Amino acid sequence: MNKEVKLEIVLNDDAEKIRNIMVEISENETLRWFKNGNKPFIPGYNSIDMQRYHTWDNKYYKIIYHGNIIGVTLISHTGKEHGRIDKLYMLPEYQGLSIGSTVLKLIEDLFPMVKVWTLDTIQESPRNHHFYEKNGYKLVSEDQEERYYCKILDGNIYDSDSYWHCKDLSYNNFRECNIKFADLHESNISNSRFSDSNLVGNIYLNSYLANNRFTNVNMNNSIFADSKMNKVEICHVSLLEAYIHDINLDVEEKANIVMERCDLANSKIVDSNLQDLKIENCNIDGMTINGVKVLDMLKCYKKNCE
Template identity: 50%
Template sequence: MNKRIRLETAAKQDAKQIMELMVVVERDETAKWYENGERPYIPCYDSEDMQKYHARDGRYYKILLDEALVGVILISTTGREHARIDRFYIHPAVQGQRIGTVVLELIESLYPQVKLWTLDTPQKSPRNHHFYEKNGYTVAAEDEDERYYEKAVAEPDEQLNSGEFTREKDYSGHNFRECNLQEADFYSVNLHQASFSNVNMGSTTFQNINLSRTRITNTNLSDSIIGDSNLSGVEICHVSLAGAYLHDIHLNKGDQQQPLVIERCEMKNSKIANSDLRNLSITECQIDGMSIDGILVSDLLKAYHSKSSEE
């Protein structure tokens, strides 16, 4: 291919253009691989705000072909050793031109420290399976919906035997006290029922982690970001959310919809904007000063009751 392919870090101002690309990609994926109203699960693919969110960490890359945007790739790094390809999409008009292969080579050159690459891709896309397997990825696991791939990068023997790596050790039931684990990298580690207390975890990154039935109490999570995650069934209680910013939240995946329940929460001076509030129920709440589109709810209720009494 004589055309020039390069990567450029996506910025917030690229959000609209990337969103428009993703709409085309999603439509093409749906037409090729799905039927009976099913669609690929690409969270918020048509949201500019989601593209801005991905651009925050500087690991969301535009794929440029002769300076024209033809795709995106999102890299999640959890440490020195492991990285995950979270989003990798190329415009259908230029697929089949080895662009994807070149992009994978460019990404590996950008992250030479990474020794294990992982990703998942839908079972319904055999084209993706062939592409990743052709580029050195092997199937690590699969379920009804997804196929999970990994690619190990060869490591020099001296690095494998260095003191930087601790592998295949059983520390179950062990106590760690007054230890320095700053900038440590944990990958494929079993921490079931582990306990963390009096620990500095500022700027810690959790990605592709199962936190089901996890209990977090008496913890300072100020300035934390929880995004692109499955928090179905989570219970958040007795916490301070002063200044919290909740946005682009969805209650369902496919047809499995469950309502959000908010009880006994102090929400004075809070704002809900550009949200789907269909069938929202508000009961037994203090609504002094609460307004909808600038109209006081108390005035609306007064008008409603006045009209009802006249009838």
């Protein structure tokens, strides 16, 4: 089976084909596991741009079976011993053929340094539960929507002087300490304070960052993706050359974004849903909509209303 199944890095040219595959998978999952109009939560599954975005660090793989793309897997990797399988989807006609088990083995071979693998899967799919448990994943927790799994590979990952395991370091102060390239997994650092510190290149993976505050922090070239940032406040921040894309507002909760006193000169909004967008008390000199100046539109409107 290993010779018949391969993992190859997704390329930009694959994006449309993978989008079509994901649409088919989502429709099948909806019919098989969901009722009352619910659907599986697969952010951006029907977006070509999202498929391209996932390629940013070359850890988005297409599953090849006998030369055909039959699914995808997305890996998040902190650079140390922890890896997370964010996505693993295959077309329904290729499920149940042991291909998925081969894919899991190929993933482990791609990242031999990873000793702890984690993932989550929906409660509605007992097939997924059986599949992961059959392949060595242990259920570690669950809630109404998700089941959370972990697999620790053979070998004592803590048998090293460089490991701190189950240590209580709370209320300690660290001054002028070098902890670069450290890896914190399943660690509680709530209510910690970082000041005058170098945070360049940090990776926060599957972490709970509620009530965090970043002040006077250099976060150039940072990426915040695949995250929940509801009710965040972003203020006094330089967003020079920022690229904000594929943002989802939970319309069921009537969520909205409020922007006040923001300098958005020379910015561009493309392919976005601006339904019921309100612009009030703003400088709109030079602002255009589809190439037409807004000031000219307003002049025509006022003229017709006279």
